[in-house]
Amino acid sequence: xxxxxxxxxxxxxxxxxxxxxxxxxxxxxxxxxxxxxxxxxxxxxxxxxxxxxxxxxxxxxxxxxxxxxxxxxxxxxxxxxxxxxxxxxxxxxxxxxxxxxxxxxxxxxxxxxxxxxxxxxxxxxxxxxxxxxxxxxxxxxxxxxxxxxxxxxxxxxxxxxxxxxxxxxxxxxxxxxxxxxxxxxxxxxxxxxxxxxxxxxxxxxxxxxxxxxxxxxxxxxxxxxxxxxxxxxxxxxxxxxxxxxxxxxxxxxxxxxxxxxxxxxxxxxxxxxxxxxxxxxxxxxxxxxxxxxxxxxxxxxxxxxxxxxxxxxxxxxxxxxxxxxxxxxxxxxxxxxxxxxx
Amino acid sequence: xxxxxxxxxxxxxxxxxxxxxxxxxxxxxxxxxxxxxxxxxxxxxxxxxxxxxxxxxxxxxxxxxxxxxxxxxxxxxxxxxxxxxxxxxxxxxxxxxxxxxxxxxxxxxxxxxxxxxxxxxxxxxxxxxxxxxxxxxxxxxxxxxxxxxxxxxxxxxxxxxxxxxxxxxxxxxxxxxxxxxxxxxxxxxxxxxxxxxxxxxxxxxxxxxxxxxxxxxxxxxxxxxxxxxxxxxxxxxxxxxxxxxxxxxxxxxxxxxxxxxxxxxxxxxxxxxxxxxxxxxxxxxxxxxxxxxxxxxxxxxxxxxxxxxxxxxxxxxxxxxxxxxxxxxxxxxxxxxxxxxx
Numbered sequence: 001x002x003x004x005x006x007x008x009x010x011x012x013x014x015x016x017x018x019x020x021x022x023x024x025x026x027x028x029x030x031x032x033x034x035x036x037x038x039x040x041x042x043x044x045x046x047x048x049x050x051x052x053x054x055x056x057x058x059x060x061x062x063x064x065x066x067x068x069x070x071x072x073x074x075x076x077x078x079x080x081x082x083x084x085x086x087x088x089x090x091x092x093x094x095x096x097x098x099x100x101x102x103x104x105x106x107x108x109x110x111x112x113x114x115x116x117x118x119x120x121x122x123x124x125x126x127x128x129x130x131x132x133x134x135x136x137x138x139x140x141x142x143x144x145x146x147x148x149x150x151x152x153x154x155x156x157x158x159x160x161x162x163x164x165x166x167x168x169x170x171x172x173x174x175x176x177x178x179x180x181x182x183x184x185x186x187x188x189x190x191x192x193x194x195x196x197x198x199x200x201x202x203x204x205x206x207x208x209x210x211x212x213x214x215x216x217x218x219x220x221x222x223x224x225x226x227x228x229x230x231x232x233x234x235x236x237x238x239x240x241x242x243x244x245x246x247x248x249x250x251x252x253x254x255x256x257x258x259x260x261x262x263x264x265x266x267x268x269x270x271x272x273x274x275x276x277x278x279x280x281x282x283x284x285x286x287x288x289x290x291x292x293x294x295x296x297x298x299x300x301x302x303x304x305x306x307x308x309x310x311x312x313x314x315x316x317x318x319x320x321x322x323x324x325x326x327x328x329x330x331x332x333x334x335x336x337x338x339x340x341x342x
Numbered sequence: 343x344x345x346x347x348x349x350x351x352x353x354x355x356x357x358x359x360x361x362x363x364x365x366x367x368x369x370x371x372x373x374x375x376x377x378x379x380x381x382x383x384x385x386x387x388x389x390x391x392x393x394x395x396x397x398x399x400x401x402x403x404x405x406x407x408x409x410x411x412x413x414x415x416x417x418x419x420x421x422x423x424x425x426x427x428x429x430x431x432x433x434x435x436x437x438x439x440x441x442x443x444x445x446x447x448x449x450x451x452x453x454x455x456x457x458x459x460x461x462x463x464x465x466x467x468x469x470x471x472x473x474x475x476x477x478x479x480x481x482x483x484x485x486x487x488x489x490x491x492x493x494x495x496x497x498x499x500x501x502x503x504x505x506x507x508x509x510x511x512x513x514x515x516x517x518x519x520x521x522x523x524x525x526x527x528x529x530x531x532x533x534x535x536x537x538x539x540x541x542x543x544x545x546x547x548x549x550x551x552x553x554x555x556x557x558x559x560x561x562x563x564x565x566x567x568x569x570x571x572x573x574x575x576x577x578x579x580x581x582x583x584x585x586x587x588x589x590x591x592x593x594x595x596x597x598x599x600x601x602x603x604x605x606x607x608x609x610x611x612x613x614x615x616x617x618x619x620x621x622x623x624x625x626x627x628x629x630x631x632x633x634x635x636x637x638x639x640x641x642x643x644x645x646x647x648x649x650x651x652x653x654x655x656x657x658x659x660x661x662x663x664x665x666x667x668x669x670x671x672x673x674x675x676x677x678x679x680x681x682x683x684x
Contacts, residue, residue, distance in 0.1 A: 011440060011506035013487060020507045021440050028441075048433070049502045051489075056433035056505055063402050064441045067409030085427065087462070091390070091398035098353060098363050099370075099406045120429070121498035145355060147393075156463035160391045163398055164353035165362045 001302060001332040003324075004041030005034055006077050006231055006310040009061065011053035023053060024061065030316035031065055035072040037325035038333070043075035043107060043175075043195075043229070043310055048083075049119045059092045066100040074100055077195060077231075077310075078109035078177055081138075082130035083120050087157055089134075090141035094166045102167035107175035107195060108135070130154050135174070135190065142171035175229065184208055188215030198231035198312055201284055202297070205230060206304035213305065225307035234287040234311040236294065236323035243288050251282055253314055287311070291327040298332055343644060343674040345666075346383030347376055348419050348573055348652040351403065353395035365395060366403065372658035373407055377414040379667035380675070385417035385449060385517075385537075385571070385652055390425075391461045401434045408442040416442055419537060419573075419652075420451035420519055423480075424472035425462050429499055431476075432483035436508045444509030449517035449537060450477070472496050477516070477532065484513035517571065526550055530557030540573035540654055541596075543626055544639070547572060548646035555647065567649035576629040576653040578636065578665035585630050593624055595656055629653070633669040640674055 009027030011020050031042045044062055047054035055061055062074045074096065079089065097104040110127040111117065117124040133152045140148060141162035150157045166172055174192040178184045179200065187194050194212045196205055209228055216223045233250060237243035287294045287309075301309065313320050351369030353362050373384045386404055389396035397403055404416045416438065421431070439446040452469040453459065459466040475494045482490060483504035492499045508514055516534040520526045521542065529536050536554050538547055551570055558565045575592060579585035629636045629651075643651065655662050 013505065013507040021443065021509060024437075024440055024506065048429075048505075049489075050505070051503050053505050053507075055437075057430075057437035059402060060405050060434050060437040061441070063405040064409045067406045083427075084430065085425075085462075087390075088399075088426065092402050095366075095397075095399040095402040098366060099403070101363070115501070118500050119502040120427075121500060147391075158460050158463060159457070160461040161393050163355065163390075163392070163395050164366065165355040165395075167363060 006043035041073035043077035075105035078107040080111035081134035086134040086137035348385035383415035385419035417447035420449040422453035423476035428476040428479035
């Protein structure tokens, strides 16, 4: 089993007494330690206009992290394609892939926060159309060594060859988050890798994993368990009181994120962040507890075929990271050869 | 006097035998050594669709360099604003400024290559209008701690607050290239810093420098010589034969760059890269020669008030860089306090 991280830094805006860089720098040091502890990857979000300093320029933060690390896979979870010029984005991503020696995992999504679409002045109704068109342009940009012209619904490019080249061939892997069966089938239709969210129950996660595996095989892409990253919140607790306090904090944080992603009309179906608003649901899906409790949940995931778990500690608590690496991870580390057969 | 670098990396595209990253990696190591040798900054170009691997994602390459350096100013020369979403660009630039501890020098321009505008599907006739609008949006994005709405000719944003915050306050310095008197006055009207090109003669450079200084003072911005970066090609030659061979190489490279920036109608007035196509003009402006010859040219610049020279070696020849640092630079190094008074 491989373990990665997903999450975000926060940069506080404030007066002269506020060290705005502290949140980003702390996150960078957290990720660097994670690499040293044996973590495989760090997937970072993209968000805009929140007012509390979420990461907006995801590829830039990842580029900095890339220069400070050696083996860590550098993931986006996810870049929201409809907001970006796809050619500029292809160039930025290729530059990171080139500089990092081929470590980019290019997670992409449609976005689900109404206020971000409003902010950019882009109709949310165009999300799917823009998303699909951008995938086509980016894929073409990365793979065409000849000049090409593209005339789509949203973008037009004439006689371009996109540089620099990526290191990974034919191109860095695309990752998409999906939950609904139709969405998972669309990801598998592209042959893209799959991100499963941190809120779905174990049972639901198992169904989604199996559906994706079947669809990938049916589409002739084959299947490797390393192509599915299952997100899970994690907290390695010393005792039951620590665990319950951590669950309380998680529910509070979830409700805040849920609130800022609402549409005025209440039609939030575009969100892949299926939301578990009960304490029981939260506890069921999360890897919260002592090392034994967490190990049993990982074994349950492994029994479904899951071999790649992306952990979110809800912050950058080093002790939590170290406990996981020292008290949970060793029993689940497998050789790459064994993992591929999983 | 301070010395910076300006130039570009190149990433070769090719088959499995080509190390595409070599050009970028070599450039990065060149810049890292330059910092150690006492250089103050590195300004990097932005270009697209050339087919020979020029830097397209300038801020991403600078971000990598930022993580590998400690004091070096990280400059763009220049980001072409009309091709970028100004809010995404403000976020990317702010992220670099934040991560680097406030080392970003934000050089901006309108672009002058017809084929790049065609490639992006943006009418070159909109260059000035897009450029000015983007400056307004980026400045607002960096300085507003309150949410704002912007409805311009080219861009609309609603109820946004742009994050992360920059470290430099009120924001990273803008730099603009300009040559014509009207253009220089427009730069000074904004209070932006000035980049002077590498091809203009000493005399012309002196006129432009003086015009900018007067305009800045007349506009109430005050003036500091560190606000003008004068670009110059440089080659520290061991003898006359080396010097002449280097001048030959430079003329050939210039003609290639000139050729790819042509408009079909021959109307290339948008270029700030005023082109010296005679050997005599090239030799007059360039810092080519033995250390004494170069020192005399630097003294001439200094006599005009110039205190910041941006050097372009036309590549990443380490020996040239080291010769300059060891045999030319020491006589011109001044303390920051003295420099500010220059």
